[in-house]
Amino acid sequence: VLAGAGTGKTRVLTTRIAHILSLGRVRxxxxxxxxxxxxxxxxMKSRIGELIGGAVEGMPWLGTFHAICARILRHHAELxxxxxxxxxxDTDDQIRLIKQLLEAEGIDEKRWPARQLAAVIDGWKNRGLLPDRVPGGEAYAFGNGRGGELxxxxxxxxxxxxAVDFGDLLLECLRLFRENTDVLRDYQKRFVYMLVDEYQDTNVAQYLWLRLLAxxxxxxxxVGDDDQSIYGWRGAExxxxxxxxxxxxxARVIRLEQNYRSTGHILxxxxxxxxxxxGRLGKTLxxxxxxxxxVxxxxxxxxxEEARVIGEDIEQLHRKGHAxxxxxxxxxxxxQMRAFEDRFITLGLPYRVIGGPRFYERQEIRDATAYLEVTVNPANDLKFERIINTPRRGLGDATLKALHELARAEAIPLTQAARMIIETEELRPKPRKALSDLMAHFDRWRSLIDAMPHTELAEIILDESGYTAHWQNDKSPKAQSRLDNLKELVRVMEDYDSLAGFLEHVSLVMDRDSDEAEDKVNL
Known part of the structure; x- marks a missing residue:
């Protein structure tokens, strides 16, 4: 369905799903x-509910590419x-891991930044390329010819x-289907109807995944629109x-050309x-x-001057009664926002910046979820490294270095290295005691996962780790808002069945906060 802007393409998908369900063709x-x-x-789920009456139950395979692939991989992880x-x-952990690899290989991070390699790897994954499939010329493009090896x-x-990164969710799912034809056949039989929104934004890996299933x-x-393809820079094809x-x-191609959103001049x-x-398929809206x-x-x-003119226009419209x-x-x-923000502050015009820091990207939320992650998955070195000395407990760089050396030598996670090292005399008494206490805490928290509601466990973890007290004792102006954010984190967990389910949500979703209640200019 080639659907131009404002022609109702999402409605096409939701109505098609509702129609299929109402006819009882499939479950x-x-x-x-x-x-x-x-x-x-x-x-989409909400609209389908409105069309067929009542909430949409039992549609486990309605979601993003990443969420659906994560679900499939959880079922077949061992394969x-x-x-x-x-x-x-998340991206932060990915960068930290790459930095460790560059350091271990003696590659100058200033000359070859970790973020650059992360982008290169992401590009390969978007094209469905495993390390052994990367073209030779591209593999040599980073780190003096060591990109492919890294x-x-x-x-x-x-x-x-x-662990996996976002690119792996699709890449590993592709590998699963290619190497296990019985698993692929199972999903081909399961998915009687397949529907894809915003098809113009699919990358090569997503395209290959859909081709295998279909x-x-x-x-x-x-459903898509070749004229709305704006994500080429991140791999969309x-x-x-x-x-x-x-x-x-x-295949039949159906064009939707009547626009319901815009006036004639805008169109x-x-x-x-x-x-x-x-290179357009072409349509006449x-x-x-x-x-x-x-216009x-x-x-x-x-x-x-631009900010001044626009500020005056906004004030004039506001005086005429426009919100x-x-x-x-x-x-x-x-x-480019700075001039507008300065002008609006001068005029006393309330405004909101769409796309400020996301809730799950804030420091205190990252720290709190790192504690929860290590409780659920002790092998997560990156999260463990983040909170080993947060709040400060005397486990500095020297302790971390000793742990890394032992972990690397034994090919074990940092938490396992910590358990081994506290049984030796390698650390000084103070850090050894602090590390021993921390590991005991994690053991206790882990034992409580199935014994109590996950929201209660989260509060216990934040309290017993000293993290809540850390911000209570902090006298900076932001401390109270950080405590409020931690309360909100625990509150939002009530919407999820388990700690693992909530953590998957955090990994997959970073919805921006919205302050809809107040009347503000949107910038």
Missing amino acids: PGQILAVTFTNKAARE VGLKPGFTIL YAQYQTRLKELN QDGGNICC VGNILRFERDFPG AAASGLISHNA HTRDSDGEK VLQGCWDDE LNEMAILVRASF
Whole structure:
């Protein structure tokens, strides 16, 4: 379904699913519906509920590519060298792990930054390339010809940690299907209907994953718009939608060309611009809406004048009774916000920056979830390293270095190395006692996982670790808000059945906080 902007493409998917369910053709668990964001998945579920009446139960395979692949991998973890309780690493942990590898290999991190290698590896994973499949020329492009070798080492280390990164969720799922035809056949039979939203944003790995599932004559319906493909920089392959008819012989292409969102002038301006794009399937959008106001193009001398002019326009509209919530300023890059923010502060205009720090990216939330992660998965070295001396307990760099050396020599996780080292005289009495106490805490917390509600356990962990007291004793202005955030973290856990389920949610979702209640300009 080639659906132009504002033509109701999400409605097409939700109505199709509701229709299939209402006819009783299949059970909800036999429908695979893939979206790109958790928000889109929630919205789809809610809309289907409205169409068929009542909440949508039993649609376990409606979600993002990452969430669905994580679910499949949990079922078959051993087949790809993992344990079912594997951890999904976030970007920070990924960078830290790569830094350790570069250091161990004696590669200058200033010359070859860890973040750069992470991006290169992510690019390979987006294309479905395992270390042994990376083209020779590309493998030599990092670290004086050692990119491919470092990628292989990184993957080995992830397996030792019983961890995956986001790229692995799809890559390992692809490997699972390619190497285990019986597992692939099982999912091909299970998914009678497959539906994909925003198909123009799929990368090569996602495309290959869908091809494998649909190759046995599966019913697949993809909705997308080649004109809205804006994620090429992160691996999206617009060619996937352009060659859909070739990839799936006998496919029907349906064009949705009536726009329900925009006025005639806006549509004409947008269509006039996009018509200059090469390599389009092409469509002619039209609307029954009025022509509306014309698009205004206004030149300003500099960003200060631009902010002044826009500030005056907003005040004028506000005086005429328009809500600030209805006004938005779009910028290309965040540095362009400064002039507007300064101007709005001068004018006393309330505003919100969409895309500020996310809740789960805040320091105190990362620390708290690291404690929870290590409780559930002791092999997670990166999380253990984050909190071993947070709050301070006298376990500094020297202790960590000794642990790393022992862990590397024995090929064991840091927590296991900690248990071994406290039985020796290698550490001084004070750090040995502190480390021994910490390991005893983790053992106790782990024993309580099935014995009490996970929200209570989280509070116990934060209290007994000294983390809550750390912020209670902190006199900085931000301390109270950090404590409030920790309370919110425990509160939000009530929505999940288990600690492991909540931690998976944290790994997969980073929904931005929204302050909908107040009237503010959106920047």
